[in-house]
Amino acid sequence: MEAGALSNPVLRAGRNLTDRIGDPLLRGLSGLAAAIAVAAIAGIVYEVVHLAWPAISQFGLGFVTTNDWNPVAKRFGAAPFLYGTVITSFIAILFAAPLSIAISIYLTEMAPQRIRRPVATLIDMLAAIPTVILGLWGILVLGPFMRDTIEPALNSVLGFIPIFGGDPSAFGYLTAAVILTIMATPIITSVTHEVFETVPDDLKEASYALGATRWEMVRQVVLPYSRPGIVGATILGLGRAIGEAIAVAQVIGGAYLINASLFHTGGTLAAQIASQFQNSAGLQKASLAYLGLILLVFAIAVNVIARIIVQRGKIKDVDVTETEAVAL
Amino acid sequence: MSANPHALLLDRGNLKRRNRFNRLVSGVSTIAAILAVAVLAIVVGSVFLKGVSALSWHFLTAPTALFGESGGGISNAIIGSAIIVGIAAVIAIPIGILVAIYTTEFAPASIAHPVRFVLDILNGVPTIITGIFVYGLIVVPQGHPSGFAASIALAIVMLPIVARTAQEVLTLVPSTLKEGAHALGIAPWRTTVRITIPTAAGGLLTGALLAVARVAGETAPILLLDFIFTQGVQTDPGQGLASIPYFIFQSSESPKPEAHTEAWAAALVLIAFVLALNVVARSFHARSRKRMGA
Numbered sequence: 001m002e003a004g005a006l007s008n009p010v011l012r013a014g015r016n017l018t019d020r021i022g023d024p025l026l027r028g029l030s031g032l033a034a035a036i037a038v039a040a041i042a043g044i045v046y047e048v049v050h051l052a053w054p055a056i057s058q059f060g061l062g063f064v065t066t067n068d069w070n071p072v073a074k075r076f077g078a079a080p081f082l083y084g085t086v087i088t089s090f091i092a093i094l095f096a097a098p099l100s101i102a103i104s105i106y107l108t109e110m111a112p113q114r115i116r117r118p119v120a121t122l123i124d125m126l127a128a129i130p131t132v133i134l135g136l137w138g139i140l141v142l143g144p145f146m147r148d149t150i151e152p153a154l155n156s157v158l159g160f161i162p163i164f165g166g167d168p169s170a171f172g173y174l175t176a177a178v179i180l181t182i183m184a185t186p187i188i189t190s191v192t193h194e195v196f197e198t199v200p201d202d203l204k205e206a207s208y209a210l211g212a213t214r215w216e217m218v219r220q221v222v223l224p225y226s227r228p229g230i231v232g233a234t235i236l237g238l239g240r241a242i243g244e245a246i247a248v249a250q251v252i253g254g255a256y257l258i259n260a261s262l263f264h265t266g267g268t269l270a271a272q273i274a275s276q277f278q279n280s281a282g283l284q285k286a287s288l289a290y291l292g293l294i295l296l297v298f299a300i301a302v303n304v305i306a307r308i309i310v311q312r313g314k315i316k317d318v319d320v321t322e323t324e325a326v327a328l
Numbered sequence: 329m330s331a332n333p334h335a336l337l338l339d340r341g342n343l344k345r346r347n348r349f350n351r352l353v354s355g356v357s358t359i360a361a362i363l364a365v366a367v368l369a370i371v372v373g374s375v376f377l378k379g380v381s382a383l384s385w386h387f388l389t390a391p392t393a394l395f396g397e398s399g400g401g402i403s404n405a406i407i408g409s410a411i412i413v414g415i416a417a418v419i420a421i422p423i424g425i426l427v428a429i430y431t432t433e434f435a436p437a438s439i440a441h442p443v444r445f446v447l448d449i450l451n452g453v454p455t456i457i458t459g460i461f462v463y464g465l466i467v468v469p470q471g472h473p474s475g476f477a478a479s480i481a482l483a484i485v486m487l488p489i490v491a492r493t494a495q496e497v498l499t500l501v502p503s504t505l506k507e508g509a510h511a512l513g514i515a516p517w518r519t520t521v522r523i524t525i526p527t528a529a530g531g532l533l534t535g536a537l538l539a540v541a542r543v544a545g546e547t548a549p550i551l552l553l554d555f556i557f558t559q560g561v562q563t564d565p566g567q568g569l570a571s572i573p574y575f576i577f578q579s580s581e582s583p584k585p586e587a588h589t590e591a592w593a594a595a596l597v598l599i600a601f602v603l604a605l606n607v608v609a610r611s612f613h614a615r616s617r618k619r620m621g622a
Contacts, residue, residue: 122365
């Protein structure tokens with residue numbers, strides 16, 4: 001379109017100097033901006049590998065499976081934090097995904113029309129709360145509640161399973177997992193909600209016309225239609241949970257070894273970086289960057305997979321990142 | 329369900345059971361929504377109840393007390409945060425909008441798609457990793473942490489948010505407006521600057537405000553990049569600057585109850601700012617969508 005206008009000699013003759021400069025200038029500037037965005041991601045990968053290099057060359061891939069973090073003996077391994085990241089994020093998603101689906105069902109099918117938008121806005125607001133404030137709340141309100149009420153109850157009923165054994169404590173894997181659940185739920189909800197909204201009305205009405213109850217309609221129409229979106233949203237929520245550093249650092253307690261009990265203090269990749277990067281040097285700092293590299297690989301993989309799944313599902317009206325970004 | 333498409337109509341015997349199950353699911357989904365809203369109320373309520381008692385004019389206008397002492401304020405943290413976030417916004421908002429202009433107005437699909445993909449990936453990079461990146465990029469060469477390093481990290485966090493929301497609103501601008509301009513022989517850059525951007529202004533502002541709200545409470549990069557600062561109000565971003573998120577983080581880790589009270593009060597200031605910004609941004613968004621008929 002633009003090319004047509006430019007190649008027309010009549011229009012070209014009428015173009016003044018500002019236009020002859022303005023067009024390539026805006027095109028160049030905006031192209032440069034896009035190049036900066038691409039350079040940022042390349043720079044991130046390069047710089048993290050660069051900072052981690054002393055640890056990579058010292059420990060190699062064995063770093064990933066070493067269950068040790070000993071700054072005095074200069075022995076470092078990622079296993080305790082890898083375990084903490086996986087277990088806390090897994091528990092968080094285990095709760096957040098069904099909760100988000102239920103909330104989205106409520107928002108699109110069950111709630112009275114008038115309160116749908118206000119409730120959706122309130123849930124978006126939950127995603128807007130800075131994580132450092134969630135962490136503060138986790139330390140002073142949630143932690144004591146977990147120690148005094150939830151964990152003793154779990155322990156008395158399920159204490160024979162090792163993960164629910166051990167002494168209740170305010171700080172630990174489980175408290176971190178609850179904080180991550182609170183963080184992930186509004187993010188997953190905003191995407192699943194948007195996906196549910198795209199289910200065509202005629203499909204829903206056809207189901208009702210066959211005599212389906214509301215739930216039967218949801219089960220037979222909304223959920224199958226939205227499945228790729230639900231999976232994609234859940235994986236995006238997982239990505240956010242894996243990467244959260246601050247709130248987790250505040251409530252997980254910071255232990256250096258894998259512990260079977262969910263009540264016990266532990267660490268995650270992101271939280272370990274957050275709590276030690278300031279006061280570290282040499283090999284320890286490089287090892288923290290190595291943890292960062294593992295985290296970065298995880299984060300990129302999770303995002304790529306989520307987007308491929310959503311695109312395969314061809315939910316063309318929904319832009320997953322867009323909803324996620326607005327929910328932030 | 330059975331293979332017979334009329335099963336639902338023919339089989340009335342289990343209607344009671346089906347209705348009961350329907351009510352059950354309806355109840356469960358309602359409880360889920362109430363739970364989420366209740367968590368919001370509990371968190372915001374805790375911050376308000378515990379913070380409001382410590383909030384005073386003195387707290388807002390006095391700098392933080394000497395290390396380990398309480399009774400100071402957060403004026404240095406407020407000013408530091410404003411400078412850090414302000415620089416980040418000045419860097420990220422123009423670049424983000426330019427990226428969006430490039431992908432929506434200039435780039436062919438074969439380039440626009442990969443750029444969008446890169447923005448998605450950038451949005452998914454944990455902020456602590458962005459902190460490590462900027463540490464290597466700026467703090468190592470400079471030899472000391474600084475407010476400016478934190479600004480760069482926050483700008484990188486903001487960039488994909490600004491760019492993606494801007495992309496969305498720019499594609500919503502009716503193509504008839506742009507085509508009208510083209511038909512009048514107006515140069516593409518003029519069309520973009522005089523027609524497309526003003527039409528989308530409300531939406532662009534929404535994205536910018538949401539991005540500011542998002543990074544105003546961002547703590548992870550600051551923890552890595554801007555954690556050494558001198559007493560009193562500092563305004564030089566080349567040196568360390570105090571900030572509200574860092575103040576909350578430090579006070580929350582302290583064993584002293586007075587520090588916790590101050591953390592709650594600072595959290596109240598931060599949460600009020602962030603939520604207010606969100607409400608304002610959403611109202612712009614709604615108005616701009618209405619204007620463009622979307």
